Amino acid sequence: MDKPESIPEIVEETTPKEDNRELPPFRYILFPRKGGWSTFPYPDIAALLAAEGEVFYVSSQGRSDEMPPAISVVTLTEADVLLQQNRTAAVIAHPYWLTAVHSLHPKISIVLLPEPAGDEADSPLWESCISRLVGAADLIGTSSETRYMKLAFQGVRAVWLGGEDKAPAGSIHKNDLEIPLRDYELLFLHALRQTTAEAPDTITPLQCSMRADYYRQLRSKTGPHETISFLLAAYEYLLDDSRAAASLKEAFTHAIMNGRSDCVHSHYRFLSAIHAKAGEVESALQVYGISAGNEQERHHYEQLCRWLEAGEIELVQAELLRLNDDYGAALGILDALGGETARHWKFRIYRETGCVEDALALVHAADIQDRSSRRDYQELSGTAMALRGERHGAVRQFLEAAMENEEALARIVEMELLDHAVQQLLGEVP
Amino acid sequence: MLDPKKRTQHTRGLGMQPEIRTEVPPASTETSADHPRDSRSNEVKSQRSSPAASSIRRVRKGQGNKLTAMLQVRNERGRYLEEVLDDLSEFVDEIVIVDDASTDGTPDICRSYPKVVRLEILEKPLFAEEWRLRNALWQAAVSTSPDWLLSVDADELYSPEAKEAIRNLINQEHADWIAFRFYDMWGGRTHYRDDELWSLHRGHTASLVRYMPDYPYFYPQQNHHVPRLPLSCSVLPGIRTDLKVQHLGWAGSLEDRVRKYLRYKRIDPNGEWGSLEHYESILDPEPRLVPWKEEH
Numbered sequence: 214m215d216k217p218e219s220i221p222e223i224v225e226e227t228t229p230k231e232d233n234r235e236l237p238p239f240r241y242i243l244f245p246r247k248g249g250w251s252t253f254p255y256p257d258i259a260a261l262l263a264a265e266g267e268v269f270y271v272s273s274q275g276r277s278d279e280m281p282p283a284i285s286v287v288t289l290t291e292a293d294v295l296l297q298q299n300r301t302a303a304v305i306a307h308p309y310w311l312t313a314v315h316s317l318h319p320k321i322s323i324v325l326l327p328e329p330a331g332d333e334a335d336s337p338l339w340e341s342c343i344s345r346l347v348g349a350a351d352l353i354g355t356s357s358e359t360r361y362m363k364l365a366f367q368g369v370r371a372v373w374l375g376g377e378d379k380a381p382a383g384s385i386h387k388n389d390l391e392i393p394l395r396d397y398e399l400l401f402l403h404a405l406r407q408t409t410a411e412a413p414d415t416i417t418p419l420q421c422s423m424r425a426d427y428y429r430q431l432r433s434k435t436g437p438h439e440t441i442s443f444l445l446a447a448y449e450y451l452l453d454d455s456r457a458a459a460s461l462k463e464a465f466t467h468a469i470m471n472g473r474s475d476c477v478h479s480h481y482r483f484l485s486a487i488h489a490k491a492g493e494v495e496s497a498l499q500v501y502g503i504s505a506g507n508e509q510e511r512h513h514y515e516q517l518c519r520w521l522e523a524g525e526i527e528l529v530q531a532e533l534l535r536l537n538d539d540y541g542a543a544l545g546i547l548d549a550l551g552g553e554t555a556r557h558w559k560f561r562i563y564r565e566t567g568c569v570e571d572a573l574a575l576v577h578a579a580d581i582q583d584r585s586s587r588r589d590y591q592e593l594s595g596t597a598m599a600l601r602g603e604r605h606g607a608v609r610q611f612l613e614a615a616m617e618n619e620e621a622l623a624r625i626v627e628m629e630l631l632d633h634a635v636q637q638l639l640g641e642v643p
Numbered sequence: 644m645l646d647p648k649k650r651t652q653h654t655r656g657l658g659m660q661p662e663i664r665t666e667v668p669p670a671s672t673e674t675s676a677d678h679p680r681d682s683r684s685n686e687v688k689s690q691r692s693s694p695a696a697s698s699i700r701r702v703r704k705g706q707g708n709k710l711t712a713m714l715q716v717r718n719e720r721g722r723y724l725e726e727v728l729d730d731l732s733e734f735v736d737e738i739v740i741v742d743d744a745s746t747d748g749t750p751d752i753c754r755s756y757p758k759v760v761r762l763e764i765l766e767k768p769l770f771a772e773e774w775r776l777r778n779a780l781w782q783a784a785v786s787t788s789p790d791w792l793l794s795v796d797a798d799e800l801y802s803p804e805a806k807e808a809i810r811n812l813i814n815q816e817h818a819d820w821i822a823f824r825f826y827d828m829w830g831g832r833t834h835y836r837d838d839e840l841w842s843l844h845r846g847h848t849a850s851l852v853r854y855m856p857d858y859p860y861f862y863p864q865q866n867h868h869v870p871r872l873p874l875s876c877s878v879l880p881g882i883r884t885d886l887k888v889q890h891l892g893w894a895g896s897l898e899d900r901v902r903k904y905l906r907y908k909r910i911d912p913n914g915e916w917g918s919l920e921h922y923e924s925i926l927d928p929e930p931r932l933v934p935w936k937e938e939h
Contacts, residue, residue, distance in 0.1 A: 462859055469875050470863070477878050495699060499857040502702035506880065511703075511816060518699045 238266035246307040247637045250280040254327035264387040274640040308342035309634035316602025326355040348567030352408040368541020370414045372401045421451045439467040486537035494530045569597045588617040702855045703816040710735045711789035716797045717743040723798045728756045734806040739784040744768040773869040774862045793851045794871040798891040805886035820881035822847035828894040834932035840924045847883040867916035
């Protein structure tokens with residue numbers, strides 16, 4: 214059996230540019246969900262932040278009794294002032310803070326994604342705000358393993374805030390007090406320190422490795438299983454482990470035996486990503502072709518065949534990775550490839566993954582010559598302006614885009630909805 | 644070869660994503676508007692990591708598909724095998740047969756048909772481990788590089804309409820299996836049996852499947868009542884037709900049916916693989932029979 218990965222000892226993360234020991238502690242500004250402290254989704258992470266530095270909680274209401282004494286309540290205006298200072302990070306715990314927080318231009322943006330409450334998940338605003346939050350975040354924590362895996366595929370710095378092992382994996386000291394930490398808390402702490410020190414991410418692959426170990430052990434206990442084997446394959450894939458293909462085929466076989474009629478798309482197609490990542494582009498393309506379930510996909514398969522025949526191996530490889538949501542690996546290939554086509558494809562990935570500013574930075578004047586492109590550009594510009602807090606500019610862009618397509622007006626409505634949502638998050642309105 | 648100046652000028656707009664809905668020109672066309680390289684670029688440096696690849700095999704073909712019939716046979720002399728092979732020779736391109744250790748010279752019958760391109764003769768019978776037998780047939784068939792495989796039993800006859808339609812059914816790129824209506828002909832070829840336990844014709848049976856070499860095909864590892872096509876075909880898209888197939892397994896004499904009844908009872912006395920009620924119904928003295936009509 215493989216040796217399980219272990220979490221490294223807690224040491225300060227430093228970069229050659231910076232020596233953290235000479236610097237004051239970070240300030241963390243918490244942007245919570247509505248309902249007061251009792252609804253804060255990750256109180257354990259807040260405690261961790263309090264052990265690392267000063268923590269402020271943004272609310273228009275006074276502090277509640279249950280709030281830990283180490284946390285101070287500040288208004289949104291006070292938070293704005295704090296975020297202008299160095300070594301201050303925004304910690305966003307609800308997606309509807311999106312524009313309100315980004316317009317304050319935090320130097321470091323940490324997102325603690327909550328599980329949706331009530332009918333939140335039904336709103337299209339929920340996922341679109343999460344997408345853009347993630348697109349601009351420096352570190353993301355989530356209690357959903359599905360979400361975590363999606364983030365890992367996206368190539369962002371993420372920590373899954375969950376786990377089966379409840380035993381302490383380490384501890385930190387604060388005011389002569391030893392605070393035990395669970396494994397995911399320890400991982401988050403390392404990720405936090407790497408983020409603030411601008412150090413390379415070693416925690417996402419470490420946690421992926423720990424999850425792969427967990428599912429490998431589970432599989433050895435339960436035997437092959439469509440979900441367990443699939444999750445194992447996904448983590449093995451993220452780790453470039455050559456066992457991913459065998460795990461995936463096992464998952465697919467069991468999905469068939471369990472009568473999952475959609476498993477060609479849900480399971481088998483992922484084999485195309487595994488082959489593509491391993492550089493077996495033609496095999497990857499054939500798997501994609503088999504899984505092409507509608508006219509549009511079959512046409513795209515034909516197109517990819519012709520590109521491959523024309524020798525465009527890296528482009529086909531990047532596209533197959535993108536089709537499997539591995540935006541991170543696809544971007545890596547396109548970055549290395551360079552050139553005009555890669556620029557266009559990177560633009561699409563940035564737009565799909567909510568990286569609005571990155572997408573906008575790739576647009577050249579020659580790209581927006583026709584009306585349709587100009588309208589798209591105006592909408593994208595408006596979205597970027599809204600995030601920067603340039604409201605008038607954003608509204609102007611959306612209105613101009615609406616001259617071509619009234620759907621752009623929805624962006625203005627979205628801005629108003631988020632304004633109202635922030636009032637709720639601050640506790641100003643029910 | 645990829646000089647962008649030779650290409651048609653075009654604007655894809657802001658997104659400029661690969662145009663999924665647009666037609667793709669042939670790979671050899673250098674004035675492609677849909678080529679992934681953007682036409683407005685003046686870059687001439689090669690983005691390739693290797694010379695142009697040769698033609699990529701497509702997983703589905705809309706024309707020119709090779710149709711191969713595959714049969715497992717055992718002691719078929721004096722039954723329907725010759726009629727079935729005559730019939731198949733009319734409309735398939737090739738035939739692959741696995742003989743399950745026949746003792747009556749069945750392989751000699753098979754060899755006499757020119758379209759039989761592969762005949763594998765098992766020394767020891769596998770009928771008690773049906774999935775192994777199915778798998779042996781599948782492996783033999785796919786080794787001949789078919790595009791489509793028609794799984795036929797040695798007592799099944801495709802209707803004239805089915806035979807006529809089969810090329811159109813396989814020369815398409817959206818469905819990977821085709822299902823037919825199978826009729827259990829009873830005590831002759833003028834009637835088929837139709838009651839609760841004998842209702843195969845009311846549903847569809849997939850017997851024709853596209854072969855895609857990269858796809859994992861597998862049969863459930865069971866000894867009896869193994870489906871004629873690999874289980875993994877069931878999750879691919881398919882077509883259900885009303886085209887008819889006559890199953891002659893029960894079309895013989897009462898003596899034949901009694902022999903088959905006794906064989907089922909011997910192989911599966913507790914109804915582990917099939918229904919005991921179904922087995923008993925073989926001897927029903929007054930089965931409900933419906934006259935056979937060729938046209939549908």
